[in-house]
Amino acid sequence: MSDVAIKEVHKSFGTTKVIKGVDLEINDGEFVVIVGKSGCGKSTLLRMIAGLESITSGEISISGSVVNNLEPKERDVAMVFQNYALYPHMTAFQNIGYALRIARRPKTEIRERVEWVARVLGIEDLMERKPSQMSGGQRQRVAMGRAIIRKPGVFLFDEPLSNLDAKLRNKMRVELKKLHNSLKATSIFVTHDQIEAMTMADKLVVMNVGIVEQIGTPREIYAYPNSTYVATFIGSPEMNLFQGSLSSDGKSINALNGEEFKLPYKVKSSQGQTVMVGIRPEHLALGPKVHGEYGLMAQIEYIEDLGASLVFHAKAGEQEFTILAQADIENPTNGDVFVQFLPSNLHFFDASNGLRIEVEEYN
Amino acid sequence: MIERTPILNAITHTVLGLGILIMCLPLLIVFVAATLPYEQVIDVPMTLIPGSELIVNFNKAWHRGDFSNLGLNSIVMTLGILIGKISLASLTAFTICYFNFRFRMFFFWLIFITLMLPLEVRIIPTYEVASNALLPFQKILESLYLTDLVFWLTGIEIGLQWNLLDTYWGLTLPLFASATATFLFRQFFLSIPEELAEAAKMDGSGPLRFFFDMVLPLAKTNIAALTVIMFVFGWNQYLWPLLITTDPDMRTLVMGLENLIPSEDELPEWNVTMAGTLLVMLPPVFVVMVLQNHFVKGLLGGDK
Numbered sequence A: 001m002s003d004v005a006i007k008e009v010h011k012s013f014g015t016t017k018v019i020k021g022v023d024l025e026i027n028d029g030e031f032v033v034i035v036g037k038s039g040c041g042k043s044t045l046l047r048m049i050a051g052l053e054s055i056t057s058g059e060i061s062i063s064g065s066v067v068n069n070l071e072p073k074e075r076d077v078a079m080v081f082q083n084y085a086l087y088p089h090m091t092a093f094q095n096i097g098y099a100l101r102i103a104r105r106p107k108t109e110i111r112e113r114v115e116w117v118a119r120v121l122g123i124e125d126l127m128e129r130k131p132s133q134m135s136g137g138q139r140q141r142v143a144m145g146r147a148i149i150r151k152p153g154v155f156l157f158d159e160p161l162s163n164l165d166a167k168l169r170n171k172m173r174v175e176l177k178k179l180h181n182s183l184k185a186t187s188i189f190v191t192h193d194q195i196e197a198m199t200m201a202d203k204l205v206v207m208n209v210g211i212v213e214q215i216g217t218p219r220e221i222y223a224y225p226n227s228t229y230v231a232t233f234i235g236s237p238e239m240n241l242f243q244g245s246l247s248s249d250g251k252s253i254n255a256l257n258g259e260e261f262k263l264p265y266k267v268k269s270s271q272g273q274t275v276m277v278g279i280r281p282e283h284l285a286l287g288p289k290v291h292g293e294y295g296l297m298a299q300i301e302y303i304e305d306l307g308a309s310l311v312f313h314a315k316a317g318e319q320e321f322t323i324l325a326q327a328d329i330e331n332p333t334n335g336d337v338f339v340q341f342l343p344s345n346l347h348f349f350d351a352s353n354g355l356r357i358e359v360e361e362y363n
Numbered sequence B: 001m002i003e004r005t006p007i008l009n010a011i012t013h014t015v016l017g018l019g020i021l022i023m024c025l026p027l028l029i030v031f032v033a034a035t036l037p038y039e040q041v042i043d044v045p046m047t048l049i050p051g052s053e054l055i056v057n058f059n060k061a062w063h064r065g066d067f068s069n070l071g072l073n074s075i076v077m078t079l080g081i082l083i084g085k086i087s088l089a090s091l092t093a094f095t096i097c098y099f100n101f102r103f104r105m106f107f108f109w110l111i112f113i114t115l116m117l118p119l120e121v122r123i124i125p126t127y128e129v130a131s132n133a134l135l136p137f138q139k140i141l142e143s144l145y146l147t148d149l150v151f152w153l154t155g156i157e158i159g160l161q162w163n164l165l166d167t168y169w170g171l172t173l174p175l176f177a178s179a180t181a182t183f184l185f186r187q188f189f190l191s192i193p194e195e196l197a198e199a200a201k202m203d204g205s206g207p208l209r210f211f212f213d214m215v216l217p218l219a220k221t222n223i224a225a226l227t228v229i230m231f232v233f234g235w236n237q238y239l240w241p242l243l244i245t246t247d248p249d250m251r252t253l254v255m256g257l258e259n260l261i262p263s264e265d266e267l268p269e270w271n272v273t274m275a276g277t278l279l280v281m282l283p284p285v286f287v288v289m290v291l292q293n294h295f296v297k298g299l300l301g302g303d304k
Helices: A042-050 A092-102 A107-121 A136-148 A166-183 A194-200 A218-223 A228-233 B006-035 B054-064 B067-098 B104-116 B123-131 B135-143 B146-154 B168-175 B179-191 B194-202 B207-218 B220-235 B239-244 B253-260 B270-300
Strands: A004-013 A016-026 A031-035 A057-062 A077-080 A154-158 A186-191 A203-208 A211-216 A240-246 A252-255 A259-262 A265-267 A274-279 A295-305 A309-316 A319-326 A335-340 A347-350 A359-361
Touching: A004 A042, A016 A042, A016 A203, A016 A211, A031 A042, A031 A194, A042 A057, A042 A077, A042 A154, A042 A186, A077 A136, A077 B194, A092 A107, A092 A136, A107 A136, A107 A166, A136 A166, A166 A194, A186 A194, A194 A218, A203 A218, A203 A228, A211 A218, A211 A228, A228 A240, A228 A274, A228 A347, A240 A319, A252 A274, A309 A335, B006 B054, B006 B270, B054 B067, B054 B253, B054 B270, B067 B104, B067 B168, B067 B179, B067 B207, B067 B220, B067 B253, B067 B270, B104 B179, B123 B135, B123 B168, B123 B239, B135 B146, B168 B239, B179 B220, B194 B207, B207 B220, B220 B270, B239 B253, B253 B270
Parallel strands: A031 A186, A031 A203, A077 A154, A154 A186
Antiparallel strands: A004 A016, A004 A057, A203 A211, A240 A252, A240 A274, A252 A259, A265 A359, A274 A347, A295 A309, A295 A335, A309 A319
């Protein structure tokens, strides 16, 4: 059991800066998910923690001691790779027991511990098979077993579920989380999948081209995204963004072909600033226009049926956006509709740098 | 490919048949001659129907050619070259693929260029080195005036000397380096996913451990393919052993065949000569037959 501290870490490959100063504290036993688009440096960061990449500048410490110059095996970490990286000529038993064999543990101990791992993961009957004789999910489990057997302080997962089909991925997600609950080991999980990020994380870290955009619980990040990047990355379908301009007192906004909305709060912003107004598709609703309600006229162009819910692709003027609604809505039709929302569900971002603008209540 | 081309098929088969005939006829004559008694083998034209004297001829060839001694030499030389080549080539390729050192590609190309320098081209300098394997070091010391310095300081003259003539080392060591094998190993190592090395690293394996636990077992088919090529190469060495051995006890089987060729004042017992030839040909044939399956797989580079 260990905690991980990352301080002002930079990484460059030649002249290309991949990580531009990351600070991150990970507590003992926490399940941290690092999420971001491909190429944002999340895997590089993980590999730096593992010791597979050198650290250009900054400091990474595990359990209080700086590990910058330690070999991977001296760091008390284990890693599950994206393509499993099982040793193809070894059976599952040998794969899982390899680390202990290298550590020259007695044969009986290796056997005992491999059997324990196999029981935990429910793969007892795979032990004599080679990777080529296993399915993707089974290989995944063996790869996990190879990490578990060493009882490391920190587990590192590099997109371990991305090679599984959707159904199995859901199942493994739950299992992995259960496993974490029983082992209680510090885990760092890298993914580009925002559903994995939301469902698994105790602490969610959203990365964007070499920097950390936001750290928080999944709930916090969903409810209060720090920037347009986070806002559009977390949540599916992604948050709708409209351009608008604030009135001089910050109490009303002009958006969508000059329509003016009075706000029941004050947006903390310089006068007349151009802002991005965000609202999640699930916070938009279709319905008849009632006086005094917030809403806009739009045209439905296309409907996606997801079974439990419907995604409406709508257009208001030139602005395209999506609406997520329950499937029990009556007669969803194309054409002109009234789309309503609550002002409390609006998010405001600075149009120039994409950062969140806070609002303040007034009576 | 499914095509109906009866005329083309007939032509291909004829060409193939002709090729087989050209390849196999000499072998057939060797075999038939080895089975005939002396009286029949000197008949003109020689019959192509096998006789019954094979064992007798084998026996004669074996004793006349001193095969038990030469055979041992041949086996030692062949296995020496084989093991030497494969260990050297696999380790070299491993270094080039997995270690990030300065001038890595320069060294690789240096090795690769030696493809253009087979033994026959560099046989005189190689002989010179074999007559004193430490000669290059001696030359380096001399060119740096270190020998003169030591002589001036201590009065001791440095003369490095390691003679490889007429030794097993001399037969094998100069043939260890193999650009072909190094290249083949390198190509295979490049196909091993990098994650595997990283996983092993995380499991606490050092580079040599990784080499023996992962790389070598995975390269099994490659090693088998190289074994076939290198065994035949080593077994058939003629020029080099001829040059480097003067002691009759150090000669190899291929060289020993020469002694079986009848000279002018002997009975022309070609049947014995052919029996000897047949015996000398057997080990490579055996190795090819045992490993041919791996040979094809290894050269195609697939494991399945």
